[in-house]
Amino acid sequence: MVTKKKRKHWELLWQLIRYQPKLYILDSICWILITGLPALPGLIIREFFNRLTNEAQLGLSPLALIALLLVLNLGHIAVIFAGRVTKTQHRFLMRSLLRHNLLDRLFKNPTAQPMVVNQEAETTVSQGEIISYFRDDAEQIEDNIAWISELSGEAIFGIFCIGFLLSINVQMTLFVFLPLVAMVAIIQRAETRIKKYRKASRQATEKVTGILGEIFGSVQAIKVAGAEKNVLDYFRTLNDQRRQTMIKDSLFNAILNSSFQNMVNLGTGIILLLASQLMKSDVNQLTVGDFALFVYNLSFVTSFFTSVGGFMALSKHTEVSFDRMASLLSGASAYTLVAPNQLYLNDLNGSQKDLPAIEQPLRNERYNLQSLRVSHLTYIYPGTNQGITDISFEIQRGSLTVITGQIGSGKTTLLRLLLGLLPKQSGEISWNGNIVENPATFFVPPRSAYTPQIPQLFSYSLRENILLGLSKDDSDIETALNMAVFEQDLATMNESLETLVGSKGVRLSGGQMQRVAAARMFVRQPELMVFDDLSSALDVETELALWSRIFVNTEQGENPWTPTCLVVSHRPSVLRRSDQIIVMKAGRVEAQGKFEEIFSHDTTLPGSYMSSVR
Numbered sequence: 108m109v110t111k112k113k114r115k116h117w118e119l120l121w122q123l124i125r126y127q128p129k130l131y132i133l134d135s136i137c138w139i140l141i142t143g144l145p146a147l148p149g150l151i152i153r154e155f156f157n158r159l160t161n162e163a164q165l166g167l168s169p170l171a172l173i174a175l176l177l178v179l180n181l182g183h184i185a186v187i188f189a190g191r192v193t194k195t196q197h198r199f200l201m202r203s204l205l206r207h208n209l210l211d212r213l214f215k216n217p218t219a220q221p222m223v224v225n226q227e228a229e230t231t232v233s234q235g236e237i238i239s240y241f242r243d244d245a246e247q248i249e250d251n252i253a254w255i256s257e258l259s260g261e262a263i264f265g266i267f268c269i270g271f272l273l274s275i276n277v278q279m280t281l282f283v284f285l286p287l288v289a290m291v292a293i294i295q296r297a298e299t300r301i302k303k304y305r306k307a308s309r310q311a312t313e314k315v316t317g318i319l320g321e322i323f324g325s326v327q328a329i330k331v332a333g334a335e336k337n338v339l340d341y342f343r344t345l346n347d348q349r350r351q352t353m354i355k356d357s358l359f360n361a362i363l364n365s366s367f368q369n370m371v372n373l374g375t376g377i378i379l380l381l382a383s384q385l386m387k388s389d390v391n392q393l394t395v396g397d398f399a400l401f402v403y404n405l406s407f408v409t410s411f412f413t414s415v416g417g418f419m420a421l422s423k424h425t426e427v428s429f430d431r432m433a434s435l436l437s438g439a440s441a442y443t444l445v446a447p448n449q450l451y452l453n454d455l456n457g458s459q460k461d462l463p464a465i466e467q468p469l470r471n472e473r474y475n476l477q478s479l480r481v482s483h484l485t486y487i488y489p490g491t492n493q494g495i496t497d498i499s500f501e502i503q504r505g506s507l508t509v510i511t512g513q514i515g516s517g518k519t520t521l522l523r524l525l526l527g528l529l530p531k532q533s534g535e536i537s538w539n540g541n542i543v544e545n546p547a548t549f550f551v552p553p554r555s556a557y558t559p560q561i562p563q564l565f566s567y568s569l570r571e572n573i574l575l576g577l578s579k580d581d582s583d584i585e586t587a588l589n590m591a592v593f594e595q596d597l598a599t600m601n602e603s604l605e606t607l608v609g610s611k612g613v614r615l616s617g618g619q620m621q622r623v624a625a626a627r628m629f630v631r632q633p634e635l636m637v638f639d640d641l642s643s644a645l646d647v648e649t650e651l652a653l654w655s656r657i658f659v660n661t662e663q664g665e666n667p668w669t670p671t672c673l674v675v676s677h678r679p680s681v682l683r684r685s686d687q688i689i690v691m692k693a694g695r696v697e698a699q700g701k702f703e704e705i706f707s708h709d710t711t712l713p714g715s716y717m718s719s720v721r
């Protein structure tokens with residue numbers, strides 16, 4: 108079991124390395140030279156000392172040897188500079204690829220809501236918590252990749268130096284391996300603890316970033332409730348927990364690193380004692396130059412072994428990071444994280460590939476809505492008995508269907524289920540008599556568009572919020588805004604379509620946000636328009652004007668369009684002008700039909716609800 112997991116983690120790292128092989132090789136060459144070039148002065152030092160004892164082999168003057176030393180050091184500085192550039196570029200690519208792939212996968216979830224799978228159970232991850240995955244875990248994996256090329260550089264010269272040591276004295280060299288054996292044994296024994304501490308510290312960080320996100324998202328609510336002290340106390344508790352787990356994690360790491368360092372130092376001490384004995388003895392005598400070279404090379408070998416120890420611990424942390432990121436993939440393979448997707452980032456020369464054109468939705472007569480049928484649709488929220496059960500209805504082209512009912516009766520759940528934003532547990536949806544297999548990918552423009560109860564706007568201009576990458580003329584945007592009854596609001600805005608709406612549209616009123624979101628739908632001219640409770644933010648006249656414009660204006664002009672509307676509403680005026688009403692109660696359809704049929708005097712609907720719509 109353990110072996111399988113280990114292999115998998117290495118396979119993922121290998122996939123990442125293969126993403127940009129040329130850059131990786133260039134970077135590795137730089138790092139081989141950065142770590143390896145300092146080994147060469149050892150030869151010069153031996154020559155220098157042997158010259159003092161008249162045992163030199165090359166016959167170079169001391170000045171020439173010093174000049175050679177200088178040239179080597181200048182070359183070293185040059186490769187350090189090049190290595191920094193390649194390393195930064197490569198690290199950035201690795202981190203970006205992981206983040207891109209994780210984000211791409213999250214967007215593919217029907218709800219685009221991050222969910223983490225832990226022990227078979229799925230739980231949502233808040234916007235604040237997700238930062239820890241995108242920042243800390245991606246950087247951990249990036250660190251591991253960076254270490255591989257640095258360690259390969261050290262390994263090549265480590266082996267080269269071991270060769271030298273062996274050529275000088277085999278017996279002494281064997282002691283070099285003792286610390287390495289001990290380090291491997293320690294890592295094997297400490298594996299569970301390394302992972303446990305790292306997992307706990309990541310989870311604690313996740314909680315802190317999570318609460319920070321929630322605090323900043325609800326400052327007003329906290330102030331209004333006078334809950335500042337309680338919130339800060341809770342924040343402090345989470346920070347204390349984080350401090351404790353981080354200290355454990357860092358301390359354990361530091362203990363491991365220092366024990367590796369000390370083991371290596373002890374090994375070096377033993378070797379030096381042995382060397383002094385050999386230098387004194389008649390047999391196997393070392394020259395002063397040999398000894399100088401041995402000591403010089405020994406430092407490379409020992410620092411390489413210390414790095415190996417650190418690297419083994421780092422790899423365990425990387426396994427934790429891969430596991431954590433993979434838990435967000437909703438069952439997709441961990442390979443999704445390392446898939447070689449295009450990133451469109453600047454390369455080493457500063458050039459960048461052109462971004463792909465945004466796919467413009469194509470209208471296709473074949474998809475024109477004639478009828479939409481929903482049969483026996485059911486969804487119960489996991490772990491609860493809330494949701495909707497056995498919902499059936501049919502919608503005809505060009506009609507207005509209103510879903511109504513008391514709060515919590517399942518109206519939003521029904522819309523979300525129909526649009527594939529929740530996975531249906533049973534039932535069927537057919538579009539023109541054909542079963543819709545995957546509603547999440549089917550109910551998109553130009554087939555369908557949706558405005559949720561709380562519309563999502565971005566901190567861009569009005570134009571960008573409406574188009575979201577779509578290519579349309581200003582006249583189309585203005586027509587859409589006009590249909591959304593926004594023309595008077597637009598006239599008061601100095602910057603017109605270039606007006607910035609602020610983060611999440613804070614510079615707009617609730618009603619303006621709703622109508623901008625509606626204009627976003629209209630500009631796409633979808634066959635089916637789904638609104639979740641427009642009435643909540645619009646006054647009666649504005650809403651009536653909006654419905655009249657939808658059904659009057661769309662049949663005229665250059666591009667006649669026959670939209671079909673499915674809306675949640677409680678407003679009597681909308682219920683009256685609808686073609687069909689679906690009344691929900693406790694997750695089921697309580698009544699269905701035209702206004703007069705449903706709200707006649709002998710209705711069985713609850714009195715309070717009846718009086719609210721009459």
Ligand SMILES: Nc1ncnc2c1ncn2[C@@H]1O[C@H](COP(=O)(O)OP(=O)(O)OP(=O)(O)O)[C@@H](O)[C@H]1O
Pocket residue numbers: 488491493494512513514515516517518519520521
């Ligand atoms: N994510 C969720 N997890 C668990 N239960 C949920 C979830 N979302 C909604 N519910 C429950 O499902 C039921 C239906 O909720 P839904 O939001 O569909 O009602 P609604 O009719 O749209 O309400 P409102 O008129 O207040 O918008 C409610 O009892 C609600 O508490």
